[in-house]
Amino acid sequence: MARSGTPLVEMRSICKRFGGVQAVDDVTVDLYPGEVVGVLGHNGAGKSTLIKMLAGAYPADSGEIYINGEKVEIATPRDARRHGIETIYQTLALADNLDAPANLFLGRELRTPLGLLDDDAMEHEARAVLHRLNPNFKNIKDPVKNLSGGQRQSVAIARAILFNAKILIMDEPTAALGPQETAMVAELIHHLKKEGIGIFLISHDLHDVFDLSDRVSVMKNGRLVGTRDTAKATKDQVLGMIILGKLPEEETAEDLAELH
Amino acid sequence: MASDADATKLRSRPAKRAGVGLAPVEAFSRLTGLDSRLLAMMAALVVIWIVLDLWTGGLFLTPRNLFNLAVQGSAVGIMATGMVFVIVARHIDLSVGSVLGFVGMSMAFLQVEVFPLGAAWNWPLSIACGLALGALVGLWQGLWVAYGGVPAFVVTLGGLLIFRGAAFEITDGRTVAPLDPTYQLLGGGIDGSIGATASWALGLAAVAAVAFFSLKARSKRLRYGFPVKPLWAEVAMIAAWALLILGFVMVMNAYTKPRSDIPRGIPIPVLILLAVVVVMTFIARFTTFGRYVFAMGGNPEAAALSGINVKRTTVRIFVVMGVLSAIAAVVTTARLNAGTNSMGTLAELSVIAAAVIGGTSLAGGVGTVPGAILGAVIMQSLDNGMVLIGVSSSMRNIVIGLVLIAAVWFDVVYNRHRR
Numbered sequence: 001m002a003r004s005g006t007p008l009v010e011m012r013s014i015c016k017r018f019g020g021v022q023a024v025d026d027v028t029v030d031l032y033p034g035e036v037v038g039v040l041g042h043n044g045a046g047k048s049t050l051i052k053m054l055a056g057a058y059p060a061d062s063g064e065i066y067i068n069g070e071k072v073e074i075a076t077p078r079d080a081r082r083h084g085i086e087t088i089y090q091t092l093a094l095a096d097n098l099d100a101p102a103n104l105f106l107g108r109e110l111r112t113p114l115g116l117l118d119d120d121a122m123e124h125e126a127r128a129v130l131h132r133l134n135p136n137f138k139n140i141k142d143p144v145k146n147l148s149g150g151q152r153q154s155v156a157i158a159r160a161i162l163f164n165a166k167i168l169i170m171d172e173p174t175a176a177l178g179p180q181e182t183a184m185v186a187e188l189i190h191h192l193k194k195e196g197i198g199i200f201l202i203s204h205d206l207h208d209v210f211d212l213s214d215r216v217s218v219m220k221n222g223r224l225v226g227t228r229d230t231a232k233a234t235k236d237q238v239l240g241m242i243i244l245g246k247l248p249e250e251e252t253a254e255d256l257a258e259l260h
Numbered sequence: 261m262a263s264d265a266d267a268t269k270l271r272s273r274p275a276k277r278a279g280v281g282l283a284p285v286e287a288f289s290r291l292t293g294l295d296s297r298l299l300a301m302m303a304a305l306v307v308i309w310i311v312l313d314l315w316t317g318g319l320f321l322t323p324r325n326l327f328n329l330a331v332q333g334s335a336v337g338i339m340a341t342g343m344v345f346v347i348v349a350r351h352i353d354l355s356v357g358s359v360l361g362f363v364g365m366s367m368a369f370l371q372v373e374v375f376p377l378g379a380a381w382n383w384p385l386s387i388a389c390g391l392a393l394g395a396l397v398g399l400w401q402g403l404w405v406a407y408g409g410v411p412a413f414v415v416t417l418g419g420l421l422i423f424r425g426a427a428f429e430i431t432d433g434r435t436v437a438p439l440d441p442t443y444q445l446l447g448g449g450i451d452g453s454i455g456a457t458a459s460w461a462l463g464l465a466a467v468a469a470v471a472f473f474s475l476k477a478r479s480k481r482l483r484y485g486f487p488v489k490p491l492w493a494e495v496a497m498i499a500a501w502a503l504l505i506l507g508f509v510m511v512m513n514a515y516t517k518p519r520s521d522i523p524r525g526i527p528i529p530v531l532i533l534l535a536v537v538v539v540m541t542f543i544a545r546f547t548t549f550g551r552y553v554f555a556m557g558g559n560p561e562a563a564a565l566s567g568i569n570v571k572r573t574t575v576r577i578f579v580v581m582g583v584l585s586a587i588a589a590v591v592t593t594a595r596l597n598a599g600t601n602s603m604g605t606l607a608e609l610s611v612i613a614a615a616v617i618g619g620t621s622l623a624g625g626v627g628t629v630p631g632a633i634l635g636a637v638i639m640q641s642l643d644n645g646m647v648l649i650g651v652s653s654s655m656r657n658i659v660i661g662l663v664l665i666a667a668v669w670f671d672v673v674y675n676r677h678r679r
Binding site: 055056057076077078081087089091092093094095096097098102106107108109111116117120121123124127 | 480481484486545546547548551554555557558559561562563564565566567568625626
């Protein structure tokens with residue numbers, strides 16, 4: 001995929017420390033419009049932490065974030081949303097006791113002219129978007145705790161795409177899904193790509209994201225190992241990066257022996 | 261209530277069979293739009309009332325007793341509506357009884373010993389000061405919880421001691437009395453009701469409002485092409501509400517002033533309670549604040565990730581609770597015609613029990629204002645009924661304690677077998 005012009009997102013030299021742990025150490029990644037970048041690494045590699053700083057879940061200790069070439073401050077989820085960044089969390093981050101429309105619009109409710117909640121308008125929009133994603137979606141007024149895993153995932157995805165996201169972060173989007181729902185997510189990613197949305201796919205499993213991604217950035221122990229075009233790298237090479245924390249050209253014979 | 265739960269327990273494959281057993285209830289609740297838990301509580305209340313009435317030889321279900329029951333329960337009811345918000349947001353407030361005492365004492369002190377006696381602005385100003393004081397107390401506790409990171413249990417346990425002590429300090433424990441005669445009406449004494457005509461007018465206005473808003477909501481849903489419940493169910497619901505409202509007015513009007521035929525009508529403290537219920541239900545259902553309270557209770561992390569200012573919302577919850585405690589203090593002092601430092605002692609327990617019996621889940625995220633009021637009515641009915649029967653206060657505590665456990669246990673069993 002041709003990358004030209006200004007990147008949609010650039011995270012430069014990002015650092016984050018939790019107590020004595022350097023969770024993210026001087027990491028630089030970028031993302032172009034219509035591109036899918038997989039962020040890979042083992043559990044604890046720092047990929048979720050990195051991406052949560054882009055989502056505004058917590059601020060970075062140091063480093064800079066550029067959106068369309070402009071430096072931005074992202075301190076809260078609200079800041080991130082204002083810059084068109086939407087996040088689908090691995091946990092889905094749904095309020096289980098509320099229904100689907102309430103979850104879709106949580107934090108940016110539609111209001112009547114009097115400033116009150118316009119539940120009917122929200123239900124109307126929710127029905128439209130959920131039906132598009134998942135034609136089998138019923139019981140829209142039930143608390144989401146009563147919904148199936150796939151339906152809950154639909155709610156989380158609908159929330160992210162409802163507000164014209166420019167940048168989408170998907171944290172382990174298919175980890176809890178069956179084959180059919182995984183296919184649905186893959187199709188959705190292709191569709192969003194075509195609309196020019198940039199997508200970060202976070203996963204610990206190479207096979208989940210390799211075919212969907214244009215590039216992969218691999219992290220280990222809080223540091224960026226490297227970024228590779230999926231068209232120019234093999235799965236084995238990327239696997240080596242994940243496990244050894246070294247670029248393919250740096251690998252020694254002993255490393256390879258360890259791998260195989 | 262108990263028999264239903266027992267039956268569930270005896271079934272061989274409870275999860276599957278109970279679903280079948282509860283199906284008609286669920287269908288009914290879908291038609292009426294009423295929570296099935298609320299329906300169960302209403303049924304329990306009816307049973308309790310009938311049993312108490314038989315037991316007392318017809319003394320319980322008299323206009324006089326129901327009138328007194330409503331007045332006695334109003335302070336707890338007012339605070340229970342706020343406790344729903346507190347508990348739904350996964351907090352607790354143990355200080356409401358002490359705050360009632362402290363604010364009530366302050367208002368009585370201002371009214372009698374600071375502001376000039378007899379001035380027309382005396383009692384409104386003392387109420388305004390009391391409400392502001394309640395809000396400040398709530399702000400103080402809310403800031404500790406939200407920004408200090410101290411658990412609400414600890415902050416309000418401290419508040420329980422602090423404000424009870426403060427209530428004593430204001431006058432060194434001396435009772436302050438008498439209060440302004442107009443102010444006393446707010447407590448619902450002999451003249452503290454609005455009379456027959458006003459009660460009917462208010463009742464009819466309430467019925468009209470229920471019908472108007474039900475049909476308006478229905479037409480809006482139809483305009484969007486959403487499914488609506490059948491028209492007959494809608495009309496039946498409005499009729500049920502009308503029956504409830506007008507029945508209530510009738511009972512309140514059937515109780516007369518001493519040695520006369522003059523009907524009393526709705527007592528002012530009950531009117532205050534009803535206004536609080538309407539406002540709090542409105543906040544819970546139609547404002548972003550109410551929505552955020554429930555979202556925080558359902559999943560605090562999700563609420564924060566959605567850009568909700570969880571800390572500010574927490575502070576607001578405690579401010580609301582403080583103001584409601586102050587309103588309850590107005591009703592209590594007006595009813596006593598005095599400020600005493602022991603007012604509201606142990607009220608926090610009744611308030612929390614009312615909310616919990618009314619279906620508010622201590623795990624957070626679940627609860628309704630009308631449910632809490634129903635819980636308060638159930639508790640007050642049991643207490644009042646047992647007084648009529650002549651049960652000692654120690655035994656009354658034992659029974660109410662057991663009812664509290666049974667109510668929550670019923671809830672646990674019900675939820676386990678629901679699906």
